[in-house]
Amino acid sequence: MSDEAPSLTAAEVAERAGMPVDQARRLWRILGFPESGDAPAFSKDDVVALETVMAVLRDGIVDLDVIYNVARGVGLTMARLADWEVSTLVQHVEEAYAAAGGSPDGDPATWAIDKYGKAFEDLIIHAWRRHLSASLARMESVRAVDEEAGTVQVTVGFADIVGFTALSNELTRERIGDLVELFEARCGDVIAAQHGRLIKSMGDAVLFVNDDPLAAFATAEGIINVIGRDSRMPDVRVGLATGAVVMRLGDVFGPPVNLASRLTNVARRNRIIIDAATADLLPGDQIESRPLPPRPVRGFGIVEPLTARRV
Template sequence: MSESGEPRLTAAEVAARAGLPLDLTRRLFRTLGFAEHGDERAYTRADVDAMRILAEGPDGEVVEPDVALNVTRGIGITMARLADWEVGELVQHVADGAPEDVEDPGAWVTARLGEQFEDLLVYAWRRHLAAAIARMEAVRALDDDPHTTDLSVGFADIVGFTALSNEVSRERIGELVEVFEARCGDVIARENGRLIKSMGDAVLYVNDDPMAAFTTAEGIINVIGRDPRMPDVRVGLATGGVVLRMGDVFGPPVNLAARLTQVARRNRIIVDHATADLLPADQVDSRPLPARPVRGFGVVEPVAVRRA
């Protein structure tokens, strides 16, 4: 930042100092999720340093614009959600302890806890980075394309969430979503899976091992659907080749797992035949269900599974 910490630079000056075209600089700011300020002096030296980081790779190697934009998008989306999460869950509690003469409780909390959160953020990022590299190396040992691999995909959603959200208070819905996401995350981690994303009333996860994916589905039903204080859930599993990009997964198994929840009964697990064939018959009972049309997949014969 500048010595005074005040914004003194225009976007054009940031671009010039970072050695980037102005249009790319503006696009990087937008991709990070920041508002544009036209020709205003709304930027600091920190913005210049950030643009240089995005423009240069290891040892000053120039990064392709598309690569820089993809990395930037991931950072922007992740940090925006993290900031909202922290403000919503932490600041409202900690700020209550701020002195009465503090005009900006948010700034007070940030000043007191910002450095600690920075350390925690870097720690968590390094651990997750090491895990991601290990996964990529494992995939490369089997396939030349590190972005594509065979995985079991699980999709779990809350039954009747829309109707439920119209019947209870916003505070209660917020509590349900928080408990749902937290408990699902715990179960997924316990079975060495990976939570790809949560969507309020649903979670998407992946696992290398179909049996572990099934055990995860069981666990989610046990901690959510079997709890009388929580709504029922449905879980769909599908296995096959998926594309790994920008922290997300894409491909037919992802879509099929989500579709299968639409035909699942409450607190039950429905899988595709690819998953059913990989589950050990001595541990899991499989029962083919009547064939039915599934949007985007034609006529599909789902399989109901449960612990033997």
């Protein structure tokens, strides 16, 4: 973090960087920073950031709309990450010092970030580089099989906690926060172990994808084992659907995504429900699937879901 106090207005930052002030203001908004009007809310670091953007634009390959698009992803991701880091660090620091009968010098939040911020900054850059390499590899793989531009064949998984609304009304805020954190962490571990990708977490649910339907099924099994089979955790339901999805802005879109979510409404507690496309791709000598009675599924008409279990 910069120790320099804000001394520049938006207009001054834009002028020094050589960017029109209206474009600079829009970039800050997209990144999630509040409007500052004519107040001095910026530093030399902000000038350097805009100069970097201008250097990219001068190359002539990336235009301003692309910059805005990438900035939107950066802003959303970094805002959540910053809140996550601060709340986790501060809570731990306060608890640690309280147990020792003392307190850090000054505000716990500032103390924690000053002490550990650089370490986490290095970790963020390292993780970003690794994920960037993996994303490039996936794109090259899609091109190699001549998939339609922007689409990829995957198995989509959706896992959600059963009765979360009622549960959240019964538990304390601290307990529900711990539950959600444990749910996300355990699901993330299982998904990574099966070479899948956690697309997003919605508190009481996670959305993941896997290139291999069998690995996606193993992920669903794993989530049930670490969540639903744990007497301290609530039950879960998992739906799997396979097909072409559009991957954009770090998210996935398409019928398999919607169907996987809908199938969780059909699933019994701690059970896996799949669509016919997934059933056709799973090895029959390892996975047994059994059709359920056809039923209306919102957005898909009459669907015949299948239960699936390991032989």
